[in-house]
Amino acid sequence: MNFDLIKAVIELVQQFMEQNESEALYSNDLHGFMEWINSSYKNTSESADPSWIGKESGRSSDSIINTLLIRMGRYAKTYSRSIGNSAFSSQDDFIYLIGLKTMGEMTKMELIRHNVHEKSSGILIINRLIHHGWVGQTVSEKDKRTKRIRITGKGLTVLDENMDEIRKASNVVVGNLTHSEQMLLITILSKLDDFHDSFYHMNLDARDLLDTAYKKLN
Template identity: 85%
Template sequence: MSFDLIKSVVELVQQFMEQNEGKALYSNDLQGFTEWINSSCKNTSESIDPCWIGKESGRISDSIINTLLIRMGRYAKTYSRSIGNSVFSSQDDFIYLIGLKTMGAMTKMELIRHNVHEKSSGILIINRLIRHGWVEQTGSEKDKRTKHIQITEKGHTVLEENMDEIRKASNVVVGNLAHSEQMLLIAILSKLDEFHNSFYHMNLDTRNLLDIAYKRLR
């Protein structure tokens, strides 16, 4: 059985005990826990449409979602500036390092595409990481012309030294969302990411990319 699944179940049991403590809305056994789960799912699925600024005057959901996603990105960027006492030039530095640590060596373009950057911006970030000695270029065993980027021991060290702060920033960005809300948000954002990633890195100008994306919705 997956450890992540066991961890999620334990977290749910903990939420159940905390919410039920002193209220006795459900019996403290498997039946009560099951009833609580079913009630939580029902409340989530039957939730009413939220309110947002401008809704009454005709502002549609597409517009507010775009605005909120942009705002969340800016909040995350602000929190990341305090990480490592400015050892990182931007959050992109440690995001690239984490990507290489978890996924292994990649070509420059694979790494840039993974982080959804334009080529010019991604190259600047990679070059900066190379200058710091946090990543290095290595030749491919199959094709010597192909260069791979991989994290160095120095890169692992700087990540490890600042990982508590990185996790703290991530925790703050998630804010006051409950575990069930976090899982729902992951599912929704993953669905959106899959949709956009399927054509985002085509060699198209912005106008053509927008038209293709729009047609796929129809």
């Protein structure tokens, strides 16, 4: 008896039940399980390349990917405007707070780099959070020239009060992607993020940064 195969099937059934419990896209029976298998594990190698606007006239996949990523960012920014009844000036406010809550105390530059912001933009956001009393700052014991910041009790409270709306906006941005599609997207975006993060914070101007990235690809 092939116990590895049995184990694999049991794990698939468990994954199906967990996903279907939250999304309820399929009937909770053998027929629904088979539909889920066909949808989630179809052979993508046999699938045709997707179509996109301008493909026939020579628009590259690089171009459409850039455009789609920009559009997704703008959708997310639009949805975030409703969060907190204007308590937050922008989505950056609660993104910075979530970063501090998740990762703990850090220097200003560590937080700014984590959020892929230019120094000037990041400092404005941090100063705004300090003004509201949502974060506090102390002088680093290792380097008196460096200030470390942390989320305050007031910051945790405002974040907790609006977390349902933040989760709602995040859920809407993900849209109608299935669980397996979400996992694939996380894998792809993480790979892209690792590539860019490896050289993004070299204190280069935009032109040198572009040239560095291009050389790394070639």
